[in-house]
Amino acid sequence: MASTPESHSIQMDQRLDKHAAEEILEIVCSPKMKYIAVLNKNYQIKSRGSKLFAVSDNKEVSIKLIRTNPYNFTIYNSEIDNEVLLRFRDQRKEIDFLSFIDNGNLIMINARDYRAYVFETKDTECEGNSGKFYFIAAEKGERLLLVTRDQKFSLMDPYKLTNKIDASKLFEINNNEYSQTNIIQEPFLIKSDKIIYSNGEKLLIKELVHDNWIDYLRKDLGDTNSITAPSRKTITVIKNGLESISDKHVEFKEFRGRFLLWKLECHQDFVMLKASKLEGNLYLAKVQQDILPSFYQNGKEFILQCELLDSDDLVMITYIGVIVWTIKSEKIRIHYYWNDWDLNSWDGYLENADNSKKEIEKIFNDKNLERILPASSYAIICKNLDVEFGKDKVNLFREFLKDSVYENFYFTCYGKELMEKFILLNDDALIRILGDKCIKECVKDNTHATFRISLLSIIFDFNYFSKLLESHPAFITSILTKIAFVLPSLLLDQRPTSSHLFSYGVHYHLSRTSFIDILTSDIFKVWTNFKENHKPTFFFH
Structure with missing residues (x-):
């Protein structure tokens, strides 16, 4: 409850000689002896014996009042000449003891109700000037545009919020008359990937997002962050690939992207996927991975179709399903995986899979898939965590499942699908890992991140919570004790x-x-x- 100022007025005077002719009733000093406050006679102030008269190192003075408002005290900041308002979590208005401690923090005690209150002064230092932010290029390759008050422009991947890229070039305008390049200044308005600004007495509109947006990001701005394109474009590429599958298999092929060069080599006993990053005019920093599952014996017939996405990720239609490959932490990793999941005709183990594209096509027929791709086939992944790829016996599915749980993008988008599949498989270990991730996201550094509270719906979704409670009561109990x-x-x-x-x-x-x-x-x-x-x-x- 907030303390509200009343009609009373406490006279504060910082001159010592002011009290020369007046009776001083009490003297207090601040914790670090920075300030001294004295109390003289005042018809509104309760005098001797009060434990509420105190002064802080920040020039804040607490005084006990003869009751004229719901509170029996007031705190006055002599530095800014104003009353300090406090907010309580209950309606206790009587304070029996008050003391300022280090850093201006305040302790108060209500003896009758056995209550103690601690108020802290928190100074926040900003590393930069806060300004405005915009989401741009939703149809071409999403980016978060940051504009600070001192006219600095940056782009970031909106799903990871790391690695700022200087975007000043986006705001450059050429003055043909003087052969000069200027930067658009405030005021301006950004809407629908266009910027509206003034130049002298002219009002101008400029396209902020270039036609070849991804090329511009990669080559002109040097933006190497991951790019999330609208899911319908990716789905179109996949469906076209499914429709163009022939009796011929892909054995050797090269895919040259804006930032990556993929090379595929299919041999009888291994399938080598290589990726090189473009640095300057050369493709360097090559990484490679044998992607042939240990149970599959003919590498030349493993891959049915391949396509390159605008994001430089590689879509591959294989004997075991649709896989999207990406580069992560200088390794080739699975980005998405889909296959059919029909318990009536298949036990879910890839070694026993029937290469039918029918169910895979159905996954991509949802017309509502505009922004985010459908969830990967997590049930199949969980049943095949022991599948090893290549002669190095790498558990690519296990790495992908770990990414799906611990990376915020996957976790936020597909957390419910993950929990649903873990419950279906009755895997208590995976259920606990996912549940602990939910709690950690909502409680960080012993503070409650209320803006993330919706993530708890991953645990408490009504579609499967009753089954979760019935099958894993110990898990639910452990979660409730942490909330x-x-x-x-x-x-x-x-x-x-x-x-x-x-x-x-x-x-x-x-x-x-x-x-x-x-x-x-x-x-x-x-x-x-x-x-x-x-x-x-x-x-x-």
């Missing part, structure tokens, strides 16, 4: 009769609460409020 009980109201039941824990904070023990407990507690709350508002008055003669 903070935050009251939706500032009204706090001081003496609940219910055995259920009732306070603001984090608790690690639960007890059963019945309807009678709740009803009794509500009645007690009403009774407590009634007593507070109808206290008896005693007169002494």
